[in-house]
Amino acid sequence: MFTRVVSGWGNYPKQEARIASPSSCSALQDLIAQEESLLARGMGRSYGDSANASVVVETSCNDHFLRFDEMSGRLTAESGITLREILKVVVPKGWFLPVTPGTSYVTLGGAIAGDVHGKNHHISGTFGEHVKSMTIAIGTGDILTVSPSENGDLFYSTCGGMGLTGIIIDATIQLIPIQTALIDQRTLKLDCIEAACEAFQENSNATYSVAWIDCLARGKHLGRSVLMLGEHSRSGGMYFDLKEPKTIPFNTPPSLLNKPAIKCFNHAYWHKAVHNQLQTPSLGAFFYPLDAVGSWNKLYGKPGFLQYQFVIPKEGGVANMRTLLTLIAESGQGSFLAVLKQFGQANANLLSFPFEGYTLALDFKVTESAIKTLHRLDEIVVRMGGRVYLSKDAVMRESTFKSMYPEWEAFEAVREKYRAIGKFSSAQSSRLGLA
Amino acid sequence: MKKILIFGATSAIAEQCARIWAARGESLYLVARNDDRLKTIASDIEIRGASRVLSCRMDVNDMDQHAKLIDEAVAALGGIDVVLIAHGTLADQNSCERSVEETMMEIQTNALSSISLLTLTANHLETKRQGTIAIISSVAGDRGRASNYIYGAAKAMVTAFTSGLRQRLYKSDVAVVTIKPGFVDTPMTTGFQKGLMWVKPETVASKIVTAIDKRKAEVYIPKFWWVIMLVIKIIPNTIFQRLKL
Numbered sequence: 106m107f108t109r110v111v112s113g114w115g116n117y118p119k120q121e122a123r124i125a126s127p128s129s130c131s132a133l134q135d136l137i138a139q140e141e142s143l144l145a146r147g148m149g150r151s152y153g154d155s156a157n158a159s160v161v162v163e164t165s166c167n168d169h170f171l172r173f174d175e176m177s178g179r180l181t182a183e184s185g186i187t188l189r190e191i192l193k194v195v196v197p198k199g200w201f202l203p204v205t206p207g208t209s210y211v212t213l214g215g216a217i218a219g220d221v222h223g224k225n226h227h228i229s230g231t232f233g234e235h236v237k238s239m240t241i242a243i244g245t246g247d248i249l250t251v252s253p254s255e256n257g258d259l260f261y262s263t264c265g266g267m268g269l270t271g272i273i274i275d276a277t278i279q280l281i282p283i284q285t286a287l288i289d290q291r292t293l294k295l296d297c298i299e300a301a302c303e304a305f306q307e308n309s310n311a312t313y314s315v316a317w318i319d320c321l322a323r324g325k326h327l328g329r330s331v332l333m334l335g336e337h338s339r340s341g342g343m344y345f346d347l348k349e350p351k352t353i354p355f356n357t358p359p360s361l362l363n364k365p366a367i368k369c370f371n372h373a374y375w376h377k378a379v380h381n382q383l384q385t386p387s388l389g390a391f392f393y394p395l396d397a398v399g400s401w402n403k404l405y406g407k408p409g410f411l412q413y414q415f416v417i418p419k420e421g422g423v424a425n426m427r428t429l430l431t432l433i434a435e436s437g438q439g440s441f442l443a444v445l446k447q448f449g450q451a452n453a454n455l456l457s458f459p460f461e462g463y464t465l466a467l468d469f470k471v472t473e474s475a476i477k478t479l480h481r482l483d484e485i486v487v488r489m490g491g492r493v494y495l496s497k498d499a500v501m502r503e504s505t506f507k508s509m510y511p512e513w514e515a516f517e518a519v520r521e522k523y524r525a526i527g528k529f530s531s532a533q534s535s536r537l538g539l540a
Numbered sequence: 541m542k543k544i545l546i547f548g549a550t551s552a553i554a555e556q557c558a559r560i561w562a563a564r565g566e567s568l569y570l571v572a573r574n575d576d577r578l579k580t581i582a583s584d585i586e587i588r589g590a591s592r593v594l595s596c597r598m599d600v601n602d603m604d605q606h607a608k609l610i611d612e613a614v615a616a617l618g619g620i621d622v623v624l625i626a627h628g629t630l631a632d633q634n635s636c637e638r639s640v641e642e643t644m645m646e647i648q649t650n651a652l653s654s655i656s657l658l659t660l661t662a663n664h665l666e667t668k669r670q671g672t673i674a675i676i677s678s679v680a681g682d683r684g685r686a687s688n689y690i691y692g693a694a695k696a697m698v699t700a701f702t703s704g705l706r707q708r709l710y711k712s713d714v715a716v717v718t719i720k721p722g723f724v725d726t727p728m729t730t731g732f733q734k735g736l737m738w739v740k741p742e743t744v745a746s747k748i749v750t751a752i753d754k755r756k757a758e759v760y761i762p763k764f765w766w767v768i769m770l771v772i773k774i775i776p777n778t779i780f781q782r783l784k785l
Contacts, residue, residue, distance in 0.1 A: 169583075
């Protein structure tokens with residue numbers, strides 16, 4: 106083992122960690138027996154401190170395809186494989202991920218632990234809803250098979266469980282068939298939050314929908330958005346090439362992403378968009394636009410950034426969103442890339458984030474006042490009956506978490522049963538008061 | 541479609557090479573000591589697109605198995621275009637220093653077994669008058685240093701041997717590629733503090749595959765090691781013996 110400073114994608118907070126990378130199941134079991142406390146870590150693409158721990162088990166060596174049935178689209182792979190590697194193999198054969206987050210640089214295990222969602226949440230739910238089974242090493246070192254019907258309590262705690270129930274060794278997922286590697290995209294320009302939410306509702310049968318939202322716009326333009334709707338194309342071929350990103354090798358001076366620059370960017374983005382435009386981007390361009398810019402997280406400079414994503418209930422959601430957007434716009438700290446989406450139904454996973462309503466995701470440069478703003482937003486979101494996404498959180502308070510995620514006690518009971526208490530923990534779980 | 545034989549197929553670098561070849565649809569014959577891991581890798585490589593994947597468990601130190609295995613690989617693949625010899629161990633220098641047995645074992649694994657495989661595959665390809673043999677040596681073989689001279693000595697033997705072999709096979713149109721990686725972040729180097737000089741096995745692998753495609757003679761990976769080793773090689777012994785390297 107060696108030590109390294111680890112952090113999430115936001116580069117905040119940082120922690121010195123001992124790094125283990127067991128190359129076999131028995132090596133992993135030895136490690137679980139020896140270490141007082143540990144946590145699996147994949148690509149480190151959660152934003153905050155979800156994958157920060159004093160001992161992290163890197164799953165990068167555990168990245169093999171185990172089985173792929175090209176007829177049924179059933180795929181079994183080890184947890185450290187990235188969605189990107191999966192796509193390179195399955196897309197040319199006519200299959201795609203049932204749910205994908207906005208980056209392909211996440212591991213299968215990470216996607217399950219965060220119970221990630223994508224632009225099709227209103228139709229397809231979260232990633233965990235497409236997991237058929239998994240094998241997990243629990244706190245005793247035993248390796249269990251879990252599925253909705255076998256050790257179901259552990260299954261529903263592990264999907265969205267932030268790695269706190271054990272170490273996922275492999276998983277079987279059901280892919281979806283596609284006819285081409287292209288997306289038919291329609292763009293709608295909506296000049297305020299009310300129009301945006303209405304457009305989501307009107308287009309709720311679109312397979313994919315997501316909106317870029319200008320968090321700095323105020324007054325009658327508050328919440329102006331560019332909504333992108335997508336369907337898998339039926340013609341255009343299977344050519345699929347995920348380009349390797351151009352990387353930003355160094356941290357840029359933090360002053361570069363200042364308010365005028367963000368305002369300019371948002372202004373340009375809004376005016377570049379054409380209402381009702383039809384395009385056919387590739388899967389890569391539609392789902393992973395930021396993957397083309399390697400380490401865009403370095404744009405925020407050395408102090409790093411906070412990503413904040415909340416969901417509020419659909420009822421009263423539009424007015425509540427206006428309240429929150431006003432607060433964000435007034436704080437003047439809003440990011441240059443904010444995303445708005447309407448979620449579908451919640452699922453049975455104990456700590457899963459999405460439920461039916463509106464969700465907003467945005468970045469803040471790390472400053473004292475940004476942290477204060479987030480705490481203030483947290484309080485309002487709680488009062489609105491909403492919650493904050495754990496995969497992005499770095500600063501939430503314990504009390505906030507416990508009111509946002511009332512199932513936390515049930516979650517702890519499952520962890521107790523499978524000897525995860527104390528054994529699997531992260532900086533985030535300690536902060537949120539999980540044992 | 542190329543036919544590729546890999547020794548040490550479960551090593552991190554070799555596995556990444558195999559993934560690149562799999563994506564290109566080549567046929568592979570994988571040889572390694574750890575059977576479980578070999579099977580996992582073989583099915584992974586097949587799913588990643590290899591035309592055919594065959595595998596066989598062998599400990600490279602069972603040298604009397606070498607000839608038979610190579611014959612089997614040739615028969616199974618229907619010939620061989622590329623051989624990659626990638627097995628190796630990195631024993632603890634300090635405990636080797638105190639034990640002749642451990643030192644000899646290190647030389648056996650990292651040099652003698654390779655010499656046997658090089659000889660047999662070279663003789664086969666020479667008769668076919670085509671093909672490429674690539675072997676992973678190391679920058680450590682360029683000059684013995686106190687911290688790592690037993691591993692270094694074994695790799696020096698590999699480097700010198702392949703240099704001669706390359707000359708011999710030139711007229712038969714068989715290329716011999718000597719690969720000299722620097723610090724690579726693999727399970728072999730678990731326990732080392734990793735810094736800026738370290739590279740990922742996938743980076744090394746893509747450069748190895750390119751070197752094999754271009755039938756290069758000797759490659760340092762990353763390239764800057766050529767400069768570092770040049771400096772290390774020209775330091776006079778009067779000074780070198782006082783250095784801690």
